[in-house]
Amino acid sequence: EVQLVESGGGLVQPGRSLKLSCAASGFTFSNYYMAWVRQAPKKGLEWVATISTSGSRTYYPDSVKGRFTISRDNAKSSLYLQMNSLKSEDTATYYCARHVMDAWGQGASVTVSS
Amino acid sequence: EIVLTQSPTTMAASPGEKVTITCRASSSVSYMHWFQQKSGTSPKPWIYDTSKLASGVPDRFSGSGSGTSYSLTISSMEAEDAATYYCLQRSSYPYTFGAGTKLELK
Numbered sequence: 001e002v003q004l005v006e007s008g009g010g011l012v013q014p015g016r017s018l019k020l021s022c023a024a025s026g027f028t029f030s031n032y033y034m035a036w037v038r039q040a041p042k043k044g045l046e047w048v049a050t051i052s053t054s055g056s057r058t059y060y061p062d063s064v065k066g067r068f069t070i071s072r073d074n075a076k077s078s079l080y081l082q083m084n085s086l087k088s089e090d091t092a093t094y095y096c097a098r099h100v101m102d103a104w105g106q107g108a109s110v111t112v113s114s
Numbered sequence: 115e116i117v118l119t120q121s122p123t124t125m126a127a128s129p130g131e132k133v134t135i136t137c138r139a140s141s142s143v144s145y146m147h148w149f150q151q152k153s154g155t156s157p158k159p160w161i162y163d164t165s166k167l168a169s170g171v172p173d174r175f176s177g178s179g180s181g182t183s184y185s186l187t188i189s190s191m192e193a194e195d196a197a198t199y200y201c202l203q204r205s206s207y208p209y210t211f212g213a214g215t216k217l218e219l220k
Contacts, residue, residue, distance in 0.1 A: 045149070045211040100162070101204075
């Protein structure tokens with residue numbers, strides 16, 4: 001069974017940093033592009049980042065480019081999202097997903113507030 | 115950026131009623147993908163590559179479309195279908211979702 005389990009969410013002040021992790025199991029992690037998708041409270045879904053199988057290629061929307069960094073450790077079957085210079089509008093539930101979005105984690109809640 | 119416009123934003127359907135949700139893209143996309151989300155839970159893949167049902171999705175659901183116009187159809191509404199549905203395009207970066215259609219049971 002494919003499982004994606006996010007961790008690392010929490011309350012953080014504006015301008016500070018936070019790193020999310022996603023532990024993958026039930027599939028060969030290194031064979032899949034991976035992604036992060038977020039959902040602000042009571043709002044829709046927004047794609048945040050994608051990373052290639054080796055980690056050599058990454059993709060971001062303009063809303064997070066330069067502030068967020070997606071990375072992976074294939075040996076640990078783990079995906080990460082480093083979030084810097086956080087803003088209140090980054091408050092959301094962050095989901096780890098396989099790139100084709102056929103599997104999602106349960107989400108990690110991030111609140112950016114002073 | 116490809117903007118996806120879903121309609122309607124909200125709707126209510128009676129049991130047995132046919133339901134159609136549309137998703138229009140600002141530029142042509144190769145495929146459309148759909149997700150179902152119920153309150154407090156993660157989105158579930160529902161229809162992929164425009165018309166293929168994800169595992170476990172009842173066959174009263176179907177997807178169709180091409181180019182800039184796509185739709186999700188429920189042939190006969192059931193109570194368990196009440197949810198929010200999102201479309202997604204992965205044809206070009208940035209990937210974009212529609213704003214969602216909230217489907218309620220009448």
